[in-house]
Structure formats: structure tokens, C-alpha cells
Amino acid sequence: MTDCIGLVAGEPSGDLIAAQVLTGMKEARPQLVASGIGGPALQASGMQIWHPMDMLSVFGYVDALKNLPRIYAIFKDVQRRWLANPPEVFVGVDAPDFNLRLEHNLKKRGIPTVHFVSPSIWAWRYERIHRIRQAVSHMLVLFPFELEIYEREGIPATYVGHPLADKIALEPDRQATREALGIDPDATVIAILPGSRRSEIELMTPKFLAAAERLQQRAPGLIFVVPMVNQARKAQFEQMAANFKLANLQVIETSSSEQWPASWRAMAACNMALVTSGTATLECALFKRPMVISYVLSPWMRRIMAWKSGQSKPNLPWVGLPNVLSQSFVVPELLQDEATPENLANALWGLWEDAGRRHEIEQQFVRLHQTLRCDTATRASQAILQVMERGP
Secondary structure (H helix, E strand, C coil), X not given: CCCEEEEEECXXXXXXXXXXXXXXXXXXXXXXXXXXXXXXXXXXXXXXXXXXXXXXXXXXXXXXXXXXHHHHHHHHHHHHXXXXXXXXXXXXXXXXXXXXXXXXXXXXXXXCEEEECCCCCCCCCCCHXXXXXXXXXXXXXXXXXXXXXXXXXXXXXXXXCCHHHHHCCCCCCHHHHHHHHCCCCCCCEEEEECCCCHHHHHHHHHHHHHHHHHHHHHCCCCEEEEEECCHHHHHHHHHHHCCCCCCCEEEEECCCCCCCCHHHHHHHHCCEEEEECCHHHHHHHHXXXXXXXXXXXXXXXXXXXXXXXXXXXXXXXXXXHHHHHHCCCCCCEEEHHHCCHHHHHHHHXXXXXXXXXXXXXXXXXXXXXXXXXXXXHHHHHHHHHHHHHHCC
């Protein structure tokens, strides 16, 4: 065995947390060398980048099929290298379709494998647990309830908390963020987050902005803040927004000059939010903002998901992460046919009129934040080092 680790991080969030984990591991073992697939954060941490993580980035099933030959070639290349020179441990960060296959093949050859971020088997395709058992020596999970699943299935696992809970302050500064955005400190602000992908913005924006119009009719002084991940998505949104009459609509874009992404600034500034289901719902909860969660899939995408998963709906009654983690409908969810502009507006208005309920939601989110805030990078690096010390 060489004194090195193999590592694959397939997206920006994984690159950032993996870089923190690698830094922690190097403090314990300064001679450690990491190589594999990653992004700028891992490269800055000293990792040898064989392939940039952008080469694994695909959006949707069609894009995945188009890029399959390229991804397969990368897969064969990194597998060949690690089988020829086995690392002390392989760490796969998220990207389950790529990493679990790689982990399975490496583990068969005696290389310990750690997978960081459990696939959502609790919602879709629980039977993947058998594939995980074959591929993973140790699982690092982000949520407490996931640990129970892996312990029940006899798969070694460690709860490490969620890295976002370490980054977001327990008491976000609403007034400072409003001042930076030029928003009246006493205004009522609603953040609208239709998503970061073109397809999400196309499906969710008309519903969200039609709901905003209805809310504006009830309270003309409302301010709506909409974050966009880049200039292309901002242009797409603004073209659609031109069809709606909203007097106080502010669109902000993620910029390299800003410490926070646009979505975090919108969450910090707002009183409430209308959010497309996904990681943004967890971020919104960590900012302690009451929200209404929504999601709409096109008929074509619904058919593909049902075909791939063998399910027409998730195994749980909740979709939004704040509700999943709380095991109750802490905040409203309006999905598919229920996601009408009228229903969305009514749900948000109901939250605004019920100050007691908003306070309960905020307190629940405080408890959630405290549970998830565990110094994830340190816990993860310690767990990986323990796997290395145990060996195959």
C-alpha cells in the first residue's frame, strides 16, 4: 500500500467539504498524498487532479446519455490507476452512480472504501442498500436518522452532521444583509427561489410569480427578492418575469466578489420564502426562515423517474428536507397539481398572518441547526483516518 488516498468529488459542494476533510487528514498525517477527481478547492488543498470534476457534470438524463462515453473513459482510467497502485483508502463524495460502481470494484480488490453522503434510499429505491453493502466499507451520513438505517442493515457508518450547518450562523444577520442589498430594514420581504437549473426555472417561475402577484394585491408594500446562480439563469428568469406585474422585485446574482451565494443573501434578508424542493429548503431552515416548499415535474420527467426508481412517489410522506428531518409537516408542501398560484399565495399568507406559528417554525429550525452542527470536516476526517488504520 502506498501512503495515499484516492478521492472523487463530482460537484462544487463536494469539492469544498472534501477539501476541508483533506486538510484535516493532512494535519494528522502530513505525508499524505491525495489524487483523483476534484475541483479548485481540492487542488488548492494539494490534491493531484487527474481529471477536473467538471468532466463528470451532467444535467438530466439526456445530458448523461450524451456524455456517457467520456464519463466511462474517466471511470476506467482512475480505476486502472488505483488498481495498479492501491491507495490506503478510497473516498467517494456524493456522485453515487459513479462512485458506488468504482467503490465496488476497488473493495473487491481489498481497498477500503468510504462513501460520504448517503444516497436518499429513505425516499427512493431502498433496495440500493444491498449495492451499498457490497461497495462501501464505511458510510459517512449527514442526517441522524440515516445512521439508524445503516446500523440496522449492518453497514458501518458514522454520523458527521451537515457541512452547511457549520457554515451558516446560528443567528443570521438580517439587517446587515438588507443594508447591503439596499432593502428597507422594516419592510416585509419574501424570497422566491425557483431553483438553479434551467428546467426548474422554466417550470416553477410562472407559478411563483403568479403567487407573488396575488400577494402583492393583498399587501402592496411587499418586496420580493429572487436569487439566480449565474447570468444565464438571471437572463432566463428576467425574460419570464417581464410577463408579470410586480412593483418591488429585486433579482440578485451570485458573484465571485461576494462572500455568500445569492441564495444565502436572499434567505438572510427575507421574512419568509417560497422555495423549490431541494438543498435550498435545508439552507432556508438553517437561516431560520419560515417557508412554503413546492415542486413540479414535467410529465416526461415523471415518467422517467417512475421508470428508473420503480416508484410513483417517495417512500416518505414528506419531500422537503426540513420536514423529512423533523418527521412532520413543519412547513407546507405544495407539489404537482397542488402547486397552483392561488394555493401558494394562500399558504404564504397564512404563515404571515400567524405569528405564533412562525415563531414555532423558527424555534424548530434552531433545534435542527444545533443537531446538524457537528464540525463535519473534523468528524469526517477522523472517521476516514480510522478506516485507514484498520486497513482492508
